[in-house]
Amino acid sequence: MTVTYTGEVATCRGFGTFLKVLYRWRGSIYKLVWLDLLTYLLVYYILSLIYRLLLNEESKRLFEGVVNYCSFHGNVIPLSFVLGFYVTVVMNRWWNQYTTIPWPDSIAVFVSASIHGQDERGRLMRRTILRYVCLCLTMVLTMISPRVKKRFPTLDNLVEAGLLIDNEKTILEHLNKKFPKPSKHWYEIFLIPLPIVWATSIVTRARKEGRIRDDFAVKTIIDELNKFRGQAGLLLSYDTISVPLVYTQ
Structure with a gap:
């Protein structure tokens, strides 16, 4: 703490x-x-x-x-050396967990600067991409933080918060019914990156409609989305893989 x-x-x-x-x-x-x-x-x-x-x-x-x-x-037994090594591992792990937390700010800047159009569809594309990014982060935190899980215990709570809409909720519920007892690893591989996949689809669609001027901007946004996804997965790895018990003992 x-x-x-x-x-x-x-x-x-x-x-x-x-x-x-x-x-x-x-x-x-x-x-x-x-x-x-x-x-x-x-x-x-x-x-x-x-x-x-x-x-x-x-x-x-x-x-x-x-x-x-x-x-x-x-x-x-070199207790002092082992204790110093353990404390170093714990402190580095604690700080790395904090620095690994993904923030949507950089993606918001790139999306705002790259996806053009002041009409309703352009604004909806930008907002939906950021909504998917926030949804991904919230889903990750519900698997890590008891407080966030208490705030969003079900998909209905995500819908009420405006992070999810009904048809997207139906897709996630279909996956849950198809695999009723998924492991945490399964969630990490399939459910968590799903909003990021939806976001990349919108980026591709925006490029086809000419709302993004060049392929370099598309690559920049997708790289940021992949980076965000990687940091989210790393957070799950920190939560799943603890410090080896032998060091603690």
């Missing part, structure tokens, strides 16, 4: 600035591991009391031998 805190400390001066960040609870390491820490301290003090109050001298020597054995073999 990413929690913004820079606004609270950006204008701080003097003593206490670092402590204000260090002891912040929301989004902190304390909130994440407090239960594990309490369990560890409880087990530690139970063993300490048993060692100091209940064990005889022979049992204490046996206990100390076990402790020395664990300490020696614990130092054999």
Whole structure:
């Protein structure tokens, strides 16, 4: 979870600035591991009391031998190196996920500049392409974010939001009925790029009608659509493929 805190400390001066960040609870390491820490301290003090109050001298020597054995073999494992490598992987993965989020702004600029015509059909083409792009992004986020899924639990909600129309909803429902239990990989391969395919069809139609002046502009728009699709698929890959469990353990 990413929690913004820079606004609270950006204008701080003097003593206490670092402590204000260090002891912040929301989004902190304390909130994440407090239960594990309490369990560890409880087990530690139970063993300490048993060692100091209940064990005889022979049992204490046996206990100390076990402790020395664990300490020696614990130092054999390069824990600091492995931990540093794991933290690097997690931080890079977190930042790459953010930078991978596709934004429709660049596509909107290219579509607005390349598809000409101030009549109703020209405006409808431009708006429909951007609607398909937003639909693709929303479908991806419903598979990743519980909040977005709660906002758009069904295709009917996409229709109500204006991202989908009835005949397009019928096409998607037909695919769902044909494959009633699709895997996440199936969704990624077939359902998610479907709005992008519809958008490219409109671009091709606009070129045939002369609303796009040259093939280079067509290639530019389609390249941006493919880039958008690739970033959306990469987001799904981040959601599907986790950090290997052996690193976490």
